[in-house]
Amino acid sequence: MARHKTASPTNKELAILCILWNNGPSTVRQVNEEMNKRQRTGYTTTLKLMQIMTEKGIVVRDDSKFQHIYKPAISEEKTQNQVVGDLLEKVFSGSAEKLVMRALSAKKVSAKELSKIKKMIAKIEEK
Amino acid sequence: MARHKTASPTNKELAILCILWNNGPSTVRQVNEEMNKRQRTGYTTTLKLMQIMTEKGIVVRDDSKFQHIYKPAISEEKTQNQVVGDLLEKVFSGSAEKLVMRALSAKKVSAKELSKIKKMIAKIEEK
DNA sequence: CAAGAAATACGAATTTTTTCGTTGACTATA
C-alpha cells in the first residue's frame, strides 16, 4: 500500500484539474472541448490523461452511467497551496514576500483586488 | 536561426539556475555539490544538463580556462516573472490577487516583509 | 616527462509525460 509523496500534478494534469474546478464535474468531452480552446488536443489524449489521473487518485469518476463523469479528488485550495508552496521553495528560497512582489509586478491588479489584499494583510497583522 | 517561444525552464534547469543565482558563477562541480544537498545527482548528469542549458542559451559559460565557469544568461528577475506569469495563467486564471492570497496563506510572512508588501501596494495605487 | 587526478565531450539508455490509433461496447432512433 502506500501511495504518497506530494508529487505535484504534471502540466496537463493541472490543466485538467483547473477545468474541472472552473466548470464543475464534467465528461471527457466537455473537458476536451475546453482544452481545445487553448491548445489542440485529441479526444483520446484527454481521455487517457483522465484515466491516469483516476488511477493516481487525482480525480474520481462516476461510471454508473454510460458517460462517465469526472470530478477533482483534491480541492482547488489544497492543490493551489501545493503548487505555490512548490514554487516558493524551488525558486524563491521559501520567501513568500518575494513571490508576492513578483506576482504584483507580473500582472496588473485592480484597485478592488488591491484592497482585498490589504485586508488580508491587516488580518495577518492582527495576530 | 530563430530562437523563440518563451518556454519555461524545466524543473532541473530551474534548480540549476537558482543555484547560480544564489552562489554566483560556478563550475559544474560546485553546482553539482549544491544539487546533492537536496537530491543525489551524478556529476555527469549535472554536466549534461548544463551543457544543454548552454545550447539553449539559458546559461553562458566561460571556457577559456580548463574549468568552465557557468553563469545565468537570463536575470533572476526575468525568469521569476516568467514562471510566476506561467503559474498565474495556468492555475489562477490570470488573477494575481488569487495567487497573492495563496502565497500569503501558504507561508508565514514576517511583519517586516508585510510592510514591504504594503509599500509596494501603495506605490501601485499611486498610479 | 610519466602517472594519476579532475574535467569535459559525447552518445546512448532510461524514465516520464504526452499523444493517438484501433477496437469493441453502449445508446438512441427510425
Place this chain on the structure above:
DNA sequence: TATAGTCAACGAAAAAATTCGTATTTCTTG
C-alpha cells in the same frame, strides 16, 4: 433490429526530460 453516433479501454508510439557510462583532454606534481 439495423444503423449511425458517442464513448471508454487499451496498448503502444512519440516526445521530452533526466541519467549515466565511457572516452578524451587538460592539469598537477613528483
